[in-house]
Amino acid sequence: MVKNRRKRNQHEERVMTHKAHRIKLCWGIESGECPNLIFSEPELQQDLESVIEESGWPELLAGSLPGKIKPLDQFSVSVSGCPNGCSRPQIADVGLLQAKKPAVAGDLCTGCGECLQACREGAIDLQAGLARIDPERCLACGHCLQACPEGALWPDSQGYRLQVGGKLGRHPRLADELPGIQARWRMLEILERCLRLHIDNYRPGLRFGRVVAEQGAGQVQQYSSLEDENGRLKYSHG
Numbered sequence: 277m278v279k280n281r282r283k284r285n286q287h288e289e290r291v292m293t294h295k296a297h298r299i300k301l302c303w304g305i306e307s308g309e310c311p312n313l314i315f316s317e318p319e320l321q322q323d324l325e326s327v328i329e330e331s332g333w334p335e336l337l338a339g340s341l342p343g344k345i346k347p348l349d350q351f352s353v354s355v356s357g358c359p360n361g362c363s364r365p366q367i368a369d370v371g372l373l374q375a376k377k378p379a380v381a382g383d384l385c386t387g388c389g390e391c392l393q394a395c396r397e398g399a400i401d402l403q404a405g406l407a408r409i410d411p412e413r414c415l416a417c418g419h420c421l422q423a424c425p426e427g428a429l430w431p432d433s434q435g436y437r438l439q440v441g442g443k444l445g446r447h448p449r450l451a452d453e454l455p456g457i458q459a460r461w462r463m464l465e466i467l468e469r470c471l472r473l474h475i476d477n478y479r480p481g482l483r484f485g486r487v488v489a490e491q492g493a494g495q496v497q498q499y500s501s502l503e504d505e506n507g508r509l510k511y512s513h514g
């Protein structure tokens with residue numbers, strides 16, 4: 277009995293933490309060894325932590341809870357290095373998926389069809405002997421870019437897809453995806469907007485997914501200006 281209680285206390289001690297956030301990077305980003313990794317991103321974790329720590333969220337959370345911060349109280353950020361989403365960005369408060377979106381240079385395309393074979397999404401077909409990409413199907417994994425022998429595919433945009441408001445718990449919900457692919461500085465800006473929205477609506481026990489469900493994902497992008505007093509964006513790393 278006493279042994280069980282001690283064990284339970286040890287377990288609770290382990291899962292309790294004073295951090296107001298948790299950041300999960302997929303194995304590919306951490307190791308740099310996954311063949312699916314779209315691009316390496318030095319100091320990403322530090323930049324994400326800076327945004328969270330400077331947002332006021334840690335102070336708000338610490339001042340709102342009677343006891344220690346538990347994992348469910350933390351603001352979660354999950355980053356994946358490709359659309360496979362191994363770090364489960366779909367159930368994080370903010371999920372980030374690296375993305376590289378191709379475009380076709382018509383004058384270089386020979387219609388060889390190599391890119392069709394490389395695309396697992398069936399997002400490429402040939403029209404009048406030229407490759408054509410269906411933006412609705414393309415997941416921006418970048419595989420076709422490596423497959424083209426003519427250099428006829430080029431990265432039209434590279435950065436992050438953002439998913440907001442995912443969670444598990446009693447009422448699970450998959451995150452909503454925001455439109456577009458964002459450069460690193462812009463992704464950090466949107467993360468800060470998410471935190472501001474959460475802070476302004478926070479009450480103990482509230483998960484960000486509930487805020488997104490109540491207010492709509494569109495609100496996240498429009499929420500508050502991030503220019504400093506000189507009109508510059510606060511985060512401009514990329």
Ligand code: SF4
Binds near residue numbers: 359
């Ligand atoms: S999400 Fe992609 S890059 Fe990251 S570990 Fe999984 S397959 Fe590799």
Ligand code: SF4
Binds near residue numbers: 376394400413419
């Ligand atoms: S980026 Fe990926 S999903 Fe998009 S067309 Fe190329 S291979 Fe297909």
Ligand code: SF4
Binds near residue numbers: 380384385423
């Ligand atoms: S692999 Fe390159 S050259 Fe061949 S069809 Fe695709 S885009 Fe055109």
